[in-house]
Amino acid sequence: MTTPLLDVSDLTVRFSQDRGKVYAVNGVSYSLARGETLAVVGESGSGKSAHVLAMPGLLGTGRYTGAGAAVEVGGSAVFAGKELIGMPEAELRRLRGSRIGFVFQDPMSSLNPVLTVGEQIAEAITSHGVSPRTAEARALDLLDIVGIPEPRRRARHFPHQFSGGMRQRAMIAIGIACEPALLIADEPTTALDVLVQAQIIDLMKDLRRQLGMAMIWITHDMGVVASIADTVQVMYGGRIMERGPVRAVFHDTRSAYTWGLLNSLPDAEMHAPSLAGRRPRLRQIPGQPPDMTQVPVGDPFAPRNRFATHRCLSETPPLQQVADGAPGHLVAAWYDLPQVLRAVAHRDASPQALTEMGT
Amino acid sequence: MVRRFGARLIQSVILLWIVSIVGFSLLYLTPGGPLAMFAETPGMTQEDVERLERQLGLDQPAPIQYLRWAGGLVVGDWGRSYRDDSPVLEVIGSRIGQTFKLMLAATAVAMSVGLATGILGAVRQYGRFDRVTTILTMIALSIPTFWFGLLVIYVFSQRLGWIPPGNAAPVGDDSWLSALHHLIGPALVLGLLSTAVWSRYMRSAVLETLAQDYIRTARAKGVLRSRLLFHHVLRNALLPMITLIGLELPSLFGGALVTETVFTWPGMGRLFFDSISYRDYPVILGMLIFSAILVISSNLIADTLYGVADPRLRRR
Incomplete structure (x- = not known):
């Protein structure tokens, strides 16, 4: 096996606040191969963005960040043979934008309102030792590559003169400007409407193929995961709950949290008026996300999990290969989900009751 | 841009006009009036004060006084100082x-x-x-x-x-x-x-x-x-x-x-x-x-x- 592009082990992120600490990421380990696309899913506060942004030093460790909270990052993250955690800011800066590209969620607030789009793209190139003249020409090429018509004219425009989809295309142009080996996309389609989302996903797929880059795609949209990712990683309470090939995780779900997430998706059927004139309720996961200011104990999802055992509350389950599952399909659970579900189905012998287990 | 500036300019002129009315009224309503200091001046008779009032136009009703003053403002004649009779604009x-x-x-x-x-x-x-x-x-x-x-x-x-x-x-x-x-x-x-x-x-x-x-x-x-x-x-x-x-x-x-x-x-x-x-x-x-x-x-x-x-x- 060749060396992975990114090798993360036991990564932790803590925010120090006035009132104690926030345990944002609590020991995350995984590796990402060259050209692989990893989707990281989870709800707000699951640590999905925090753990990815912490590695390249974008979580307020550097100065000029304005973040009031101090950030402590622990563990290890080796990118292309270099340890990122503890790397001096000057060295991290050289990696960011050149070897690691970024696309952020809201392209309106993520682009500088007082600089032209062309300037902002060119800057990603000049920051890595390319002359302004070359960078300007390259910026026009990039606008063309990401599908913005009339690049020469559009480059002189400001972000507010672009539509939402166009702005995200410009943001992508910035992300891929130096043809990075890894593109980190933090919910790049969340702020866009559905049709534009699909266009942006297609564009990213094309670019991934052309540039052969690996991607970490942070999202909470399972539909997006299915359409773009090789591997999916479900996070909760700053931990990986389940991880594996998309097909395995979706069709042979082993974590109660993943199962809850998948069950809470509305489908087209639900929106069609049923014969009785009544629509089925959206199945949500009961309870509240965990309080991240407490020192984590046990399985973080246990308090909201109907299938949780006493062991789940007191002992943290390790992330392990699913015994009878696909290779690379890992889960952190003390219970055996398929077995639990079979038992419940057997007892109630009614599919309706099973659905309600998830509500 | 130019239109915006034009609109703001018109607003400014209206505002200035209001300020002139308020300012003038406040000063007009202030007790005493400009000639109060002469009341205690020895040798100034009541007739002298009234003559001065007529000379300075202070015997006119307030709106007339205002219009005279405001009209002067527009054409650049801001009146003359009571102290040494030099034009106000020059003094300022x-x-x-x-x-x-x-x-x-x-x-x-x-x-x-x-x-x-x-x-x-x-x-x-x-x-x-x-x-x-x-x-x-x-x-x-x-x-x-x-x-x-x-x-x-x-x-x-x-x-x-x-x-x-x-x-x-x-x-x-x-x-x-x-x-x-x-x-x-x-x-x-x-x-x-x-x-x-x-x-x-x-x-x-x-x-x-x-x-x-x-x-x-x-x-x-x-x-x-x-x-x-x-x-x-x-x-x-x-x-x-x-x-x-x-x-x-x-x-x-x-x-x-x-x-x-x-x-x-x-x-x-x-x-x-x-x-x-x-x-x-x-x-x-x-x-x-x-x-x-x-x-x-x-x-x-x-x-x-x-x-x-x-x-x-x-x-x-």
Whole structure:
């Protein structure tokens, strides 16, 4: 096996606040191969963005960040043979934008309102030792590559003169400007409407193929995961709950949290008026996300999990290969989900009751 | 852009008209009237006072008096001083240079020191420098101008002898060095409050900008720290400072009146003080209109500058 592009082990992120600490990421380990696309899913506060942004030093460790909270990052993250955690800011800066590209969620607030789009793209190139003249020409090429018509004219425009989809295309142009080996996309389609989302996903797929880059795609949209990712990683309470090939995780779900997430998706059927004139309720996961200011104990999802055992509350389950599952399909659970579900189905012998287990 | 400016200009003229009515009415309603001081003058008879009233048009009904005065304003005849019969515009014109000089010096101090400390404080929020400047600006904001003026005169002039205790450079001495020497004290005093205001505003503007998503984007691109600060942070953080120009100019003008009195500076402040003492109504009204024009036009300038500086407000 060749060396992975990114090798993360036991990564932790803590925010120090006035009132104690926030345990944002609590020991995350995984590796990402060259050209692989990893989707990281989870709800707000699951640590999905925090753990990815912490590695390249974008979580307020550097100065000029304005973040009031101090950030402590622990563990290890080796990118292309270099340890990122503890790397001096000057060295991290050289990696960011050149070897690691970024696309952020809201392209309106993520682009500088007082600089032209062309300037902002060119800057990603000049920051890595390319002359302004070359960078300007390259910026026009990039606008063309990401599908913005009339690049020469559009480059002189400001972000507010672009539509939402166009702005995200410009943001992508910035992300891929130096043809990075890894593109980190933090919910790049969340702020866009559905049709534009699909266009942006297609564009990213094309670019991934052309540039052969690996991607970490942070999202909470399972539909997006299915359409773009090789591997999916479900996070909760700053931990990986389940991880594996998309097909395995979706069709042979082993974590109660993943199962809850998948069950809470509305489908087209639900929106069609049923014969009785009544629509089925959206199945949500009961309870509240965990309080991240407490020192984590046990399985973080246990308090909201109907299938949780006493062991789940007191002992943290390790992330392990699913015994009878696909290779690379890992889960952190003390219970055996398929077995639990079979038992419940057997007892109630009614599919309706099973659905309600998830509500 | 041009249309916007035109609309604001019309608004400004209407506002100025309202100010003139309010100002005139307030002064008209003030008990005593311009000739009150003659009532106690020995040798002035009631007939003399009435003759004066007729001469000055003060026997006319208020609206007629207003229209005469306002009509004069429009054509550039702001009336004549009761004190020495010289035209009001000339009286103001002879003093305004000194006041502007003082305001300019104070603004230079306030903007350079204020902006620099604000930026440094924000970049290292809660650092030692930030904490010290926060305390100092709080002190500066709470010190009354006249008291600080007296303190400066006492310490730097009386005790240390570094600066003259007051007045502009004496007549005949028109070297710029002497002018500057006389300017230091009052400029410092007048600039202190503004410095603190600029510093606080700049600090919070920089902090707000630093927290924006586009700053993270710039860092994600690997932009150099210096470029990040000057190109991304300051360009955005300085935009709201334009509004502050509109707010600070009038308050600086007000502060100048006090500072000039403390330092016996021959500017508008002393003119205002003297005119009120002499009940020199035309000059008082003239200064009122003049300061109204200053306030309104500084806001107009700030708005226009904003439109030029912020691409989101630019019309193509």
